[in-house]
Structures are given as structure tokens and as C-alpha cells.
Amino acid sequence: MSPIQANTPKGTRDFNPGQVARRSYISSVIRDVFERYGFQPLETPAMENLETLLGKYGDEGDRLIFKILNSGDYLGKARNSKSEIRNASSKELTPLISEKALRYDLTVPFARYVVQNRNDITFPFKRYQIQPVWRADRPQKGRYREFYQCDADVIGSNALLNEAELVKIMNDVFSKLGVDASILINNRKILESKILQGVDRDENSEQLFSSVTVSLDKFDKIGGDGVTEEMKKKEIPGKIIENVNFLLRMSGSNEEKVNTLKKDLSGADSNGLEEIEKIFDYLKDSGAQNVVFEPTLARGLDYYTATIFEAKVQSEQSESVAGGGRYDDLTNVFGLKDISGVGFSFGLDRIYNVMEASDLFPKNIGTVTKVLFINFDEVSEKYVLPLLQQTRDSGINAEIFPDQVKLAKQMKYANSKNIPFVVLVGTEEMKNGKLSVKNMETGEQQALSIDELIETLKD
Amino acid sequence: MSPIQANTPKGTRDFNPGQVARRSYISSVIRDVFERYGFQPLETPAMENLETLLGKYGDEGDRLIFKILNSGDYLGKARNSKSEIRNASSKELTPLISEKALRYDLTVPFARYVVQNRNDITFPFKRYQIQPVWRADRPQKGRYREFYQCDADVIGSNALLNEAELVKIMNDVFSKLGVDASILINNRKILESKILQGVDRDENSEQLFSSVTVSLDKFDKIGGDGVTEEMKKKEIPGKIIENVNFLLRMSGSNEEKVNTLKKDLSGADSNGLEEIEKIFDYLKDSGAQNVVFEPTLARGLDYYTATIFEAKVQSEQSESVAGGGRYDDLTNVFGLKDISGVGFSFGLDRIYNVMEASDLFPKNIGTVTKVLFINFDEVSEKYVLPLLQQTRDSGINAEIFPDQVKLAKQMKYANSKNIPFVVLVGTEEMKNGKLSVKNMETGEQQALSIDELIETLKD
Numbered sequence: 065m066s067p068i069q070a071n072t073p074k075g076t077r078d079f080n081p082g083q084v085a086r087r088s089y090i091s092s093v094i095r096d097v098f099e100r101y102g103f104q105p106l107e108t109p110a111m112e113n114l115e116t117l118l119g120k121y122g123d124e125g126d127r128l129i130f131k132i133l134n135s136g137d138y139l140g141k142a143r144n145s146k147s148e149i150r151n152a153s154s155k156e157l158t159p160l161i162s163e164k165a166l167r168y169d170l171t172v173p174f175a176r177y178v179v180q181n182r183n184d185i186t187f188p189f190k191r192y193q194i195q196p197v198w199r200a201d202r203p204q205k206g207r208y209r210e211f212y213q214c215d216a217d218v219i220g221s222n223a224l225l226n227e228a229e230l231v232k233i234m235n236d237v238f239s240k241l242g243v244d245a246s247i248l249i250n251n252r253k254i255l256e257s258k259i260l261q262g263v264d265r266d267e268n269s270e271q272l273f274s275s276v277t278v279s280l281d282k283f284d285k286i287g288g289d290g291v292t293e294e295m296k297k298k299e300i301p302g303k304i305i306e307n308v309n310f311l312l313r314m315s316g317s318n319e320e321k322v323n324t325l326k327k328d329l330s331g332a333d334s335n336g337l338e339e340i341e342k343i344f345d346y347l348k349d350s351g352a353q354n355v356v357f358e359p360t361l362a363r364g365l366d367y368y369t370a371t372i373f374e375a376k377v378q379s380e381q382s383e384s385v386a387g388g389g390r391y392d393d394l395t396n397v398f399g400l401k402d403i404s405g406v407g408f409s410f411g412l413d414r415i416y417n418v419m420e421a422s423d424l425f426p427k428n429i430g431t432v433t434k435v436l437f438i439n440f441d442e443v444s445e446k447y448v449l450p451l452l453q454q455t456r457d458s459g460i461n462a463e464i465f466p467d468q469v470k471l472a473k474q475m476k477y478a479n480s481k482n483i484p485f486v487v488l489v490g491t492e493e494m495k496n497g498k499l500s501v502k503n504m505e506t507g508e509q510q511a512l513s514i515d516e517l518i519e520t521l522k523d
Numbered sequence: 524m525s526p527i528q529a530n531t532p533k534g535t536r537d538f539n540p541g542q543v544a545r546r547s548y549i550s551s552v553i554r555d556v557f558e559r560y561g562f563q564p565l566e567t568p569a570m571e572n573l574e575t576l577l578g579k580y581g582d583e584g585d586r587l588i589f590k591i592l593n594s595g596d597y598l599g600k601a602r603n604s605k606s607e608i609r610n611a612s613s614k615e616l617t618p619l620i621s622e623k624a625l626r627y628d629l630t631v632p633f634a635r636y637v638v639q640n641r642n643d644i645t646f647p648f649k650r651y652q653i654q655p656v657w658r659a660d661r662p663q664k665g666r667y668r669e670f671y672q673c674d675a676d677v678i679g680s681n682a683l684l685n686e687a688e689l690v691k692i693m694n695d696v697f698s699k700l701g702v703d704a705s706i707l708i709n710n711r712k713i714l715e716s717k718i719l720q721g722v723d724r725d726e727n728s729e730q731l732f733s734s735v736t737v738s739l740d741k742f743d744k745i746g747g748d749g750v751t752e753e754m755k756k757k758e759i760p761g762k763i764i765e766n767v768n769f770l771l772r773m774s775g776s777n778e779e780k781v782n783t784l785k786k787d788l789s790g791a792d793s794n795g796l797e798e799i800e801k802i803f804d805y806l807k808d809s810g811a812q813n814v815v816f817e818p819t820l821a822r823g824l825d826y827y828t829a830t831i832f833e834a835k836v837q838s839e840q841s842e843s844v845a846g847g848g849r850y851d852d853l854t855n856v857f858g859l860k861d862i863s864g865v866g867f868s869f870g871l872d873r874i875y876n877v878m879e880a881s882d883l884f885p886k887n888i889g890t891v892t893k894v895l896f897i898n899f900d901e902v903s904e905k906y907v908l909p910l911l912q913q914t915r916d917s918g919i920n921a922e923i924f925p926d927q928v929k930l931a932k933q934m935k936y937a938n939s940k941n942i943p944f945v946v947l948v949g950t951e952e953m954k955n956g957k958l959s960v961k962n963m964e965t966g967e968q969q970a971l972s973i974d975e976l977i978e979t980l981k982d
Binding site: 067069070071078079087099102103105109115116127128131132135136139140150152155157166176177179181186190196198210218221222223225226229346350351399432445449450460464467480481 | 527591622939
């Protein structure tokens with residue numbers, strides 16, 4: 065039998081020890097900041113019922129959800145429920161042979177959780193969640209089929225103080241990580257008022273607005289001309305295109321932009337501008353930096369109803385590293401009305417790539433073992449084992465090479481694991497009770513007692 | 524449209540903030556001990572190629588693997604590769620419409636990783652991995668379809684010192700968690716020699732041995748008589764049943780059992796007993812407790828070839844909370860020969876249940892926020908916000924209630940989150956700069972400056 069190919073599935077990745085350490089560094093900074101602001105951790109299962117996920121992310125999203133095949137004789141069971149499966153298309157067959165799917169984001173499972181546990185939750189509920197999500201997207205540079213989101217949401221409070229705190233959280237995390245990011249804010253109410261300004265509202269208005277936001281969302285990739293081009297192709301009315309161009313041409317400070325729109329919309333924006341002003345007022349003395357009112361920011365998902373955020377790295381690609389907004393009706397599909405929520409998500413993998421590219425990780429972040437005891441022979445092994453245990457009992461990560469092989473091989477092992485100190489114990493050392501301790505960075509060798517070694521390693 | 528039911532899929536669970544905190548407590552103790560012994564973290568994707576997983580866990584295992592439906596028009600693609608799909612059974616159709624599956628354990632993905640990265644790995648490779656796995660098992664008390672394993676393995680070293688260190692790791696973890704567990708050790712070589720003693724070896728011997736270990740594995744559930752009964756039903760030869768009963772009747776100290784078997788097998792066990800003796804010799808002065816040589820321990824999986832371990836809680840059900848062993852050939856299926864490995868896995872969920880039942884978690888483990896600032900009105904909110912920020916900047920988890928609602932509601936919120944201190948700022952407090960700080964446990968109220976408050980909270 066020929067061997068099975070040892071490969072990860074397309075678009076998925078292993079994380080080696082160094083990568084896990086750097087990823088854990090990012091997630092622990094995020095976790096600490098979330099908790100600093102009183103958010104509590106939540107975890108939901110990787111799988112959700114298919115009906116929980118379908119219809120929440122648009123048609124494209126539905127296609128990208130990974131479905132799990134039912135167990136056992138799934139065709140037999142499907143036949144019992146419906147006899148037409150022999151002629152079914154893939155799309156028709158799927159719901160008959162798949163009841164579960166992998167989560168596509170953390171927001172919808174959170175909404176499901178809130179409704180399921182509404183009687184036990186004291187609102188407002190501030191939760192954070194750091195878990196992987198899965199999307200059957202075409203893999204490309206920086207886009208994976210398994211990636212991690214780090215979400216913080218407040219549900220059951222309308223206060224704009226929440227929006228301000230979420231912006232401050234983004235600011236604190238980027239500042240601690242050394243990532244130079246801008247935090248863009250807009251409000252879907254402003255966007256809708258401006259885009260539909262001077263247009264007769266009818267049953268198509270919602271859909272027109274939604275279609276325009278999809279185009280506007282591509283601004284970073286295709287530029288202003290590209291957005292206009294796409295809107296024309298979609299036969300968006302000229303007045304709307306004109307309105308969008310008004311937004312695209314806007315410039316100035318946050319305050320100037322607010323004032324321009326105030327004058328232009330003259331109170332017709334159902335208080336979106338007041339909300340923006342209030343949020344900036346909260347942020348004024350908070351130390352939050354690079355917070356920008358960006359009237360063209362759209363965010364693709366339709367469930368956002370007011371404030372929207374996006375954090376972008378200040379580089380040429382201006383990559384999005386976080387995003388979110390307020391949603392007034394997300395729990396409604398599960399039967400719980402009138403619960404407003406606001407939240408956002410950090411993209412851990414994107415932050416990782418930015419930090420890697422700019423060399424922002426602290427040094428020695430992946431070093432686990434502090435000292436390796438060389439294993440010369442049975443006698444020295446026997447002598448060393450109690451010393452090893454004493455070192456570990458002092459809270460120091462330590463190991464002995466398990467096999468009695470050539471010194472060169474053991475030294476190579478220490479190097480590959482970035483172990484800073486190596487202890488060599490030969491006949492001489494056993495006689496005088498002093499260990500030869502080699503500093504692997506400087507190459508220096510010292511004779512130390514076990515207590516002296518432990519003191520050295522504790523520093 | 525009637526609302527969608529808000530439910531987790533059968534056999535899966537949400538973890539609320541208190542549960543996440545307790546689970547993190549367990550995994551961080553495990554992680555610390557793994558690193559204390561020089562193990563490095565690894566993470567693999569939730570999905571593996573189906574062919575990576577199939578055939579590694581027996582027929583029953585193959586059935587319990589969750590398969591992921593291919594994306595897009597999977598039936599169309601399946602038709603292109605094979606025209607018979609209309610008449611296919613579920614079993615025949617599965618490989619045509621599913622190429623990926625959720626990992627079933629962490630050992631096989633680890634073997635796959637090692638082979639895939641063999642040119643970059645310096646052996647011996649000591650890795651740990653704490654991640655969920657999925658099995659389409661019938662859910663029942665204590666058995667879930669998504670659960671967490673915490674694995675430590677050493678691959679590329681034959682030294683028995685590894686076995687001894689793994690036992691010590693189990694001991695250290697249980698000791699730190701306060702879990703009263705026994706660590707059972709056996710060796711498949713001893714087991715095979717004894718079970719097949721006096722039986723003519725032929726091409727069926729392997730299979731007979733494997734079949735007996737499956738029965739023996741049920742000893743805890745069905746007892747010695749049950750094991751005998753089952754072997755008779757399977758028409759296991761009488762001599763073998765007699766040999767198994769010899770093992771089941773054994774008693775005495777570890778040393779006595781080793782000596783009994785030494786005499787009985789008189790060197791015919793291809794050094795399994797020597798290995799056991801050597802491991803106990805390593806453990807003698809290590810402080811490891813409750814390590815028991817258990818000659819009936821079998822472990823279901825066929826890939827174990829020498830030492831096997833299992834940790835059991837000392838209670839009536841004697842539930843298994845960890846298990847593992849040495850495997851000499853696991854990477855062979857992926858084309859890498861002669862790499863021996865040894866490892867084991869903690870069952871996080873089982874340890875959790877044991878600790879919950881015996882009330883072993885430290886108090887206040889789920890408390891995130893240390894102090895809540897009450898939000899009376901706009902004036903007090905404005906006064907409080909800079910104090911809140913100062914508290915957070917001092918490294919203390921703090922929050923303000925986001926809405927200006929009745930005090931009772933805000934106090935209820937503090938109670939439900941176990942927040943130990945609440946700060947009330949009214950006209951009086953703003954005038955004299957002293958905050959009213961209420962200790963939520965004792966009910967005491969103190970007047971403190973912000974600096975005094977921060978000092979109090981830091982303790």
C-alpha cells in the first residue's frame with residue numbers, strides 16, 4: 065500500500081511551537097484588555113445547527129458555510145423524509161443529508177446563545193470570545209479557511225458609552241501590540257440618509273441601499289472610480305451615485321466632516337450624526353488615537369443598524385484588522401425582540417501577519433525550556449535526575465536529553481529549541497558538586513552549584 | 524416566519540463565563556506542567572483530509588468521524604469521477620462527496636504533522652497540544668460529541684526515561700489540581716506474551732490478541748466475569764481465557780506482580796517486564812504517587828506496541844481521566860518508518876466533571892471585574908469616567924454600568940457578575956473627592972480617594 069500523503073487540507077494550517085507562542089501572545093494581550101473592561105469569556109461549539117447559520121450572511125455566505133454530513137445511513141434517512149433524492153441537485157440534497165455546519169463567525173452563535181440562555185443572563189451582557197471560524201472561501205494570500213476571531217460584544221444596552229469603550233479597547237490592544245492602526249467610525253443611519261437623499265423611498269429603497277454598501281465596501285480595492293463604475297453597471301439611479309460621490313469627495317477633520325453633513329442633511333438623518341458626536345465626546349480625553357469619522361465606511365453585513373467600526377493598518381494595503389458595529393435585531397430571528405447589541409471582532413491571523421511583517425514580536429517569545437541537562441551515560445543520568453527535579457520544583461522549565469547520544473547531537477537539540485543554558489555533568493563535576501553551565505548565547509561556561517544555577521535561571 | 528430554535532447541536536455544549544474560567548484553570552495547570560518538562564505547543568487544523576483519518580481508529584472509529592460535505596455542486600463533481608452515484612449507498616457515496624473530516628483525536632494529526640515537517644524538526648520532538656476533537660458518538664452523561672484533549676508526546680526517542688517523565692507529568696498535574704488519581708501502567712508486550720502463552724502462534728494470533736484486549740478493556744464496566752463471558756461468546760480458545768483469568772486474579776505490590784510474571788513467563792515476554800522495572804526504577808525517588816503496575820490494562824487502540832498508561836480517579840466509577848502509550852509505527856502509514864513515539868492525553872472534560880463533583884476549584888475563579896462604578900446620571904458619569912480609566916490603567920479590571928438606570932438594577936448586575944466592590948459617586952462624593960466604596964461581600968461601605976481605592980484593589 066502506498067503511503068498516505070501527509071498534508072493539511074487546502075486553506076488550513078498547522079501552527080508550529082514558535083507560531084503558537086506568537087499567536088498566544090496576541091490573544092493574551094487581547095484577552096487581558098477585554099477583561100480590563102469587564103468582558104467575560106464565552107465559548108460555543110464548533111458546530112451549529114445548519115438552520116441557525118443559514119440566511120444570516122447573504123447568499124454568498126450560505127455557500128461558504130462548511131456543512132457536516134449526517135452520520136450513519138444518511139441517504140436512507142433522507143429517503144424516509146423525502147423520496148425525491150435520486151433526482152435532487154446538490155443544493156436540494158444538502159439540507160436532507162446535513163443538519164449541522166461549522167460556525168462562520170462568532171456573532172450569530174453569540175446571538176443564538178443569548179436567546180437560548182435569556183432567562184439566566186443578567187443584561188447588559190458583556191462577553192468576549194476567541195475561537196476559530198471556518199469559511200469555504202477560495203484560499204489566497206492572507207485568506208484562510210480556518211482562522212481565528214476575537215470578539216467583544218455588549219448586548220442589552222443602548223448606551224453609546226459602549227461604542228466608545230469598544231473603540232478604546234481597539235486602541236489599547238493596538239497600542240500594546242505596537243500595531244499602527246486607524247480606527248474608522250461611521251453610522252449606517254447617516255449613510256442611508258445621505259445615499260437615499262432626494263430619492264423617493266419605496267419598497268426597493270432598502271435593497272438599493274444594501275447594493276450600494278456592497279460596492280462602497282470595495283473602495284479600498286477598486287478606488288472611487290471603481291465604486292462609481294460598479295454602481296453604474298448595477299444601474300443604480302444617478303441621484304444615488306451623485307450622493308455617493310459627495311461622500312467620496314469629503315475631507316477634513318472629524319469635526320469638519322460632521323459639520324458638513326449636518327448642514328447637508330439638515331436633521332434628516334434620524335440622529336446618526338448626534339451619535340457620532342457623542343461617541344467622539346466620550347473619546348476626547350480617553351487617550352484613544354487615530355480615531356477617524358469615515359462617512360464612506362459601509363461594512364458589508366446587513367445586520368448593522370447604527371454605528372459601524374473598522375480598524376485598518378496604516379500601510380499601503382491598509383488591511384482591515386478589526387471590524388464591527390451595532391445591530392438592533394440580531395436575536396429576533398431566534399424569537400427574542402428588542403435587544404440591541406454592539407460589538408466587533410479582531411482578526412487574529414491578520415494582526416499576526418502585520419506583526420510578523422513589521423517584526424513586532426518580543427524576542428525569545430517561543431522559548432519554553434530554560435536549561436537542558438546533557439545525558440552522557442547512565443552514571444551521570446542518575447546523578448542529574450534529582451538536580452533536574454529540583455530545578456523544575458523551583459518553577460523553572462527544564463529537561464534532560466532522553467537518550468545517551470553524542471554531545472554534538474544534544475547541543476544541536478538545545479540550539480534548535482533556543483534553550484539558553486546547557487548543563488554538562490562529567491566525572492569532575494560529580495566529584496566537586498559544581499555543574500558546568502554553558503550560556504548558549506555568549507558561549508561562556510561557568511561552574512555553578514545547583515542552587516546557584518537555579519538563582520541564575522530565576523532572574 | 525416562525526423563529527428558529529435557539530439550540531446547540533446534540534452532544535455539544537456552550538461554556539458560560541464561569542465554565543470557561545474553570546476550564547482555563549485546568550488547561551493552564553496542564554500547560555504549565557507540560558512546559559516545565561520542556562514540551563512545546565503545537566496546533567493543527569480542525570479539519571484533516573479524510574484519508575488521513577480513515578483506518579486509524581478501527582471500523583467503529585471510522586463510523587464516528589464527522590465528515591464534511593464538499594463545497595459547491597458536489598454531486599456534479601462526484602458524477603464526473605464516477606457515474607454510479609445514483610445507486611450508491613451512503614457508505615459508497617461518502618468518499619465521493621466528502622474529502623475532509625473533523626479530527627477524531629490529536630495523535631494521528633500529530634503523526635501527520637511530523638511526517639509533513641520531518642525535514643524541519645529536530646528529534647526527539649516533545650510537543651503538547653490542547654484542542655477539541657469531535658466524535659459522532661451517541662451522547663450520554665459525561666460523553667460529548669465535542670470535547671477537549673490535552674496531549675503530550677515525545678517522538679523520535681526510544682528511551683524509557685520518556686515514559687517515566689510522562690508518568691511524572693500526570694502525577695504533577697493531578698497533584699496540582701487536587702485530583703486523587705491512580706496511574707496504571709502495563710506493557711503490550713507482557714500482555715501479548717501472557718495472553719498467547721501456550722498457544723500456537725499463527726496468522727490469527729494477532730487478531731485473537733486484539734479481540735481479547737477489546738474485551739479486557741471493558742473490565743471496569745462488566746467485571747472479570749463479564750470479560751470471561753464475552754470472550755466465550757467470541758469463541759476465544761480456552762487456553763487464552765485461562766491466561767486472561769490468571770492476569771485478572773493477580774494481586775500484590777508492583778514488585779510482587781512483576782516477580783510473579785517473571786517466573787511465569789520465564790523470559791518469553793520480549794523484555795516488557797524489564798521495561799516496566801526500569802520505569803519504576805526511574806520513578807522511585809521522583810515523588811510520583813499511586814503508580815500501579817496493572818497487568819490487565821489493555822487500552823483499546825491497536826497502535827500501541829509497548830508501555831501503556833491510564834489514569835483513573837479513585838472513586839466508585841473509577842473514571843479514566845488520561846491514557847496513552849508507546850507506538851512504534853504510527854508515522855509509517857504516512858511513509859516515515861522507524862520513528863518511535865510515546866505519549867498520552869488528559870481528558871479535560873472528565874477532569875472538569877470530577878473537580879466539579881468534588882468541589883475542587885479555587886474560589887472566585889470566574890471573577891473578572893474587580894470594581895463596578897455606578898452610573899447615576901450624566902454629571903456623575905462625566906466625573907467617574909477619568910477615575911475608571913485611572914483604575915484600568917493601574918491594571919485593575921473595572922467597568923461602569925453603561926446605562927443610567929435604577930441603582931437596584933446596577934447592584935443586581937454587580938451581584939450576578941460576582942464583582943467584589945461597587946463605587947457610588949453622588950453630589951456629596953464629588954464635592955469632597957471621596958468615593959463611597961461598598962464591599963459586596965461584607966456589605967461594609969468606606970469613603971476612599973481614587974488612589975486609596977486602587978491600593979485596596981491591588982491587594
